[in-house]
Amino acid sequence: MIKLLTELCGTFGPSGEEEAVAALVKRRVKDAVGEITTDAMGNVYARRPGKGARVMLAAHMDEIGLVLSHIDARGFARFSNIGGLRLDMAANQRVRLKSGRVGVIMEEERGNKDDKKIDRLYIDFGYESGPAARKEIHVGDVACFDRGLECQGNRVISKAMDDRVACAVLIETARRVQKTPNDVTFAFTVQEEVGVRGAMPAAYTLNPDVALSVDVTMSGDVPECRPMEVALGDGPAIKVKDGGHIAHPKVRDLLVRLARKMKLKHQMEVLNLDGATTDAAAIHRVRGGVPTGCVSIPCRYVHTVSEMVDMRDVEGAVKLLAAFVTTDLRKEGF
Template identity: 45%
Template structure:
């Protein structure tokens, strides 16, 4: 898990430019699935056929990560940018970022700003060390996207780095693909694109797959750091069975199935009520005539920062829980 996660989180993959992540995952799983293809949106869809008696299940984890898109290059070579997905000015301030071609830069801001709390992305810029517009243009073009440059670090069971949202979910799906041996269900593992900009890959892949059940894997916030916003989720206390977020209210049948499978196998789990934020199941459950859907969430501190932190036990228990759900009948 550690090696896989370090590999996946180190790859460049902002929304719309997920190819490196897709290729890496394809390499990891191709020998464990019956079919694999990439659709026109760039979603990677891998199928494990069931024995024909079960349900058609769509599993989703998103490959994309948030990023900074260059909107202007000024005469002195400073890059102005806009956000791809939910980028907080405070999370990117004085971070090192990297472009697809490996060019790195530092994010800073107009220091004449009197109150730092008024910091907005339009008062910020990326400095790639270029002395002029001409020099900068040799390295970066308008429309290029930078992501955090923050290789994964770890201590004991804790992993931290950028893009745990949602490469951690991708890693859980990859390990689940390897772990699931006999399933009565037809399993569509979808590594989705463009979640961070509105669940867009999940929407189209759910439409084309037309599943009976949808389950997505994504990170959720925790409430276990000093004076954090209240949230009854702790890092390391187990994967979370989502009850609701702002994109969906999990179908009671799917939620209860997750709880039942966790309890009968003694897998630790938590219940998640997320007040803001959404994930791929939000799009999946409203596809066509409706797809009963749920979410297994991976507790994660500092979501959307360069140092998202997850726990190894939560990841491994998420694999166990998901495997157990998939290997059994789904009502």
């Protein structure tokens, strides 16, 4: 799974530019699931048809990034954020354009350093002049952060762990689950980081009887952080609520029951942060409403270039999802 995770995290895919990730996902899931389609927005659906309940499992393919908004006379670029870019973390990092050109984000030396405004940051792509820069970079060019994946024991650090780790979990679940009484679609969504925009049409198209989103969540196990019960290594987290979604109690309770039955280490998650949510926020509100839960992978330093997860939690999430999709969900009342 580390190999799959390394490939996924290393692929270019800020919101709106998920094509490379989508292509990789399709290559990796096609042996496990025969029917693969892509919709107008770029959402990828890998379906295992069946007679039972329609189940949607969603993981988003996009990552946070930035888009060039201005190139000055000397070739330095200004930018706008794509998704929840943490400005305190962005400075001094490297970014990479789709073309492969690498730049460094730097902060203006003069002025108030405590004033964390995007206007104070610029990107130096190393061009020798404005005209040289303008030949190769343009307003509207999109970049993602440039940082490799490191694996140390159970702990893995990478950019874009949010939410490629969940893409890996879905692919691995599809590979392991050969038989299910349900009609299961693994949905790899676009544009989650800019406001869960891909998941809504995806849920409308799939019209599921029950759904789960799979995403990272924050943890409360680092120095002086906000109090939170979730910790790395304590298993996948079963969502109770976050800033945009209250898990459907029937889905939440079923996940807990399945985890207990397997004696799978798990934890309950209450993410107490306004606006922080997952694809579930969109999915549960389409059509007449969809009972929706969420399985979270605990992650430190979310939305930085060094998002850290524990592989035991990742493995636990695969086991929990596999148990969920192999349960006869009609019999559970969905």
